Amino acid sequence: MSPLNVPASGALLSVQKLTKFFGSFAACNEIDLDIAPGEIHALLGENGAGKSTLVKMLFGVLEPTDGQILWEGRPATIMSPGEARKLGIGMVFQHFSLFEALTVAENIALSLDDSIPIGKIAEEARALSQAYGLPLDPHAHVADLSVGERQRIEIVRALLQNPKLIILDEPTSVLTPQEADRLFETLFKLRAEGRSVLYISHRLEEVQRICDRATVLRHGRVTGACDPKQETPASLARMMVGSEVAAVTHPERNDKGEVQLAVSNLSVSARTPFAMPLRDVSLTVCSGEILAIAGVAGNGQSELFDALSGEYPVSSAEAIIIRKKPVGTQGITARRLLGAGFVPEERHGHAAVSAMKLSDNLVLARSQSDRKAFLGILGIIRQGAVKSAARRISEVMDVRKSGDDPSAGSLSGGNLQKFIVGRELDRQPAVLVVNQPTWGVDAGAASRIRQALVDLAKAGSAVVVISQDLDEIFEVATDIAVISEGRLSRPYPADELTREKIGLLMGGLHEGKHAAEAAHAH
């Protein structure tokens, strides 16, 4: 690595009154931001606050409408990611752009000059990954790697360009606590070398822990610039959301009711080459209980959801029992008619059809369970009844939308998610299975959704929450189980588990292998 040639004083990157309009909508409105050499700078904000737009302008993906960018004190126009890289800006995106069928080195080669031989790239990548504590085998196929390892590829790919500024977009959203710690060490190492990091996140705790300064965005404007270590999570959240975030009142442990959902020895083979098979999964959830299933993405969560929801029925009817009825072989409609509700992870194209109106998206999930109310003769949809139900849900869940019945795609992630969760709550399901209830959702909406889940359980329903977000799990769960490589640990009462313990379980250390650690060995 050559020594970094940065002016002794002044900012590495300075953004002045940067503005981006989409039509008449200002995604970024006169944003000022300074990044000093050798600092980890946080960019905080809810979804839709303009973080991604700002970063895309810095990386040459979008062209600013107005304002200017100063790089090392000189005005710069960044027209393409290539130019950004040449200036010394590297970027690690939230959604990786990797080809699963290729090796690590091949993936890296794709983003570099054609002229560099692949052997040299592999060598450099290995050297870099060791230097920064990001162990990586350049000849491994991406398909075989965990999400954390894939992220390392992206980071190494950015480091190969010897950047002065590295932008990381929500890097820890897919990592275990241990993996995140390792990432932080890498970031500290980068900082020690005088490189700067722009760290985008909405996880307050993380930002307080590792960042030197923070810039907070809301509705496309800067609402605060601070030293996060001087702030409290509540004060940071206030800058992000604009008002106090309601704390979720933790459920009291009451006596367990009847078993509502029982899964026993469920095994499902992988449907696609990249899916995770489920291995011998068992769980029971009673009335009043919220069972959280923790785990790193890609360990069988979506497969488990598909099996529980009946979107892909399993071969044995007895493997899944909803309210005493074996339903393993039946589809989602039969399970809904028994009183179960489901909220999938992906909002667009799974839980909702983006181009359709909210009222249509209500019919999507409830055409059969509310047949009497929503359908007339010949299967004619009663628009009036559907619309008023959609309005009721929007009111109860505080869904903010433009117009009475806009398309699902026009809502922000958080508001659409509130609607999707509200759509199920509205019929008071006896069993609710939710996959990643607040993924990519802003703090205000997330707290609203979590509170709704807690209230539902309090009212006597059984709730399963599949989540990667440990904060969320500790906020809502009465019991916690961990999924890893398609295997589910036994459930632990929430108050007996620590983050560290969950982290170990996430890494696949089950009681058998790690009896000494387990608080409750057999």
Place this chain on the structure above:
Amino acid sequence: MRIELEKRPQVSKLYAFVSPLLALVLTLIAGAIMFAMLGKGPVEALDAFFVEPLLEVWSLHELAIKAAPLILIGVGLAVCYRSNNWNIGAEGQFTIGAITGSYIPIIFYDWHSPLVLPLMLILGALGGALFAAIPALLKAHFNTNEILTSLMLVYIAQLYLDWLIRGAWRDPKGFNFPVSRDFAQEAIVPAIWEESGRAHWGFIFAIVAAVLVWFMMRFTLKGFEVVVLGQSERAGRFAGFSSKRMIWFSFLFSGALAGLAGICEVSGSIGHLQPAISPGYGFTAIIVAFLGRLNPLGIIASGLVLALTYLGGEAAQLSIGVSDKVTRVFQGLILFFVLSCDTLIYYKIRIVWSRVRGGAA
């Protein structure tokens, strides 16, 4: 200078309406240029092509005759395409429908009963549906690409018809010409208004089918299911809809309508079977479906427009002496311009002359 496509935040309702009209105008301009290059006066040529056929009553009847199969098939295809199933083989289903529907008047030519015509129509629809069941089966169970299978089956159907007419079904009293026996009177779809022209009830069927399908798509759960599965199979599965069943439904439904169109055409406007029974209705109906925005009521209008290109082609052949292939050229131009104008619905076009930078840069 460069041209930029900027995604609109919301689909433009204005352009959704204007785009087909703009496409028609561009088609006419391109057509005028083509006629000029052929050495014909563009104005007279376009007049002969698009205006004259509309000036006489008998000609309007011919328009209805040509529009009937286009609308019937187009409406069925719209359901298919909305559900993301790509039936390209309506021409084949049309042909098989014509064959199965003709079974009674050709084989049981001695049977005279008012039941003959209804039975023919039912058999025609059944034949079309069964023929469409082949690509449906292949897609639903073997994940075969339905575009290829349905398209290739067209040629099988056409050659089968040819073989029948030159063999088993040839008219024994037909001097060895490859035509079937003429249909008896009760096997003919009656004319709507006999005194003024040839248009038959096939056109009425087409309008009724379009209105019914419009109602289904607009108001019922079935129509909702079609659209949901077409937009996102995953969301459809979440709703409890089965994409496999939708493959069957959409193919059988569009096949049945194409088959019905086939037997109506043979019985109503030809009167017997012959090797060539369609100037490509099944393919043109694809253009009809898209020009009509996959909306059954729009398809009535676009069916009439495309019928006019057939009629205009015939007229232009006579009056100004250009090849009837001009019809195909116009149909191609329309589809081309419709698809390109649709870009305007989703995107704004900006011409950027130079880099514009605010601030002190």
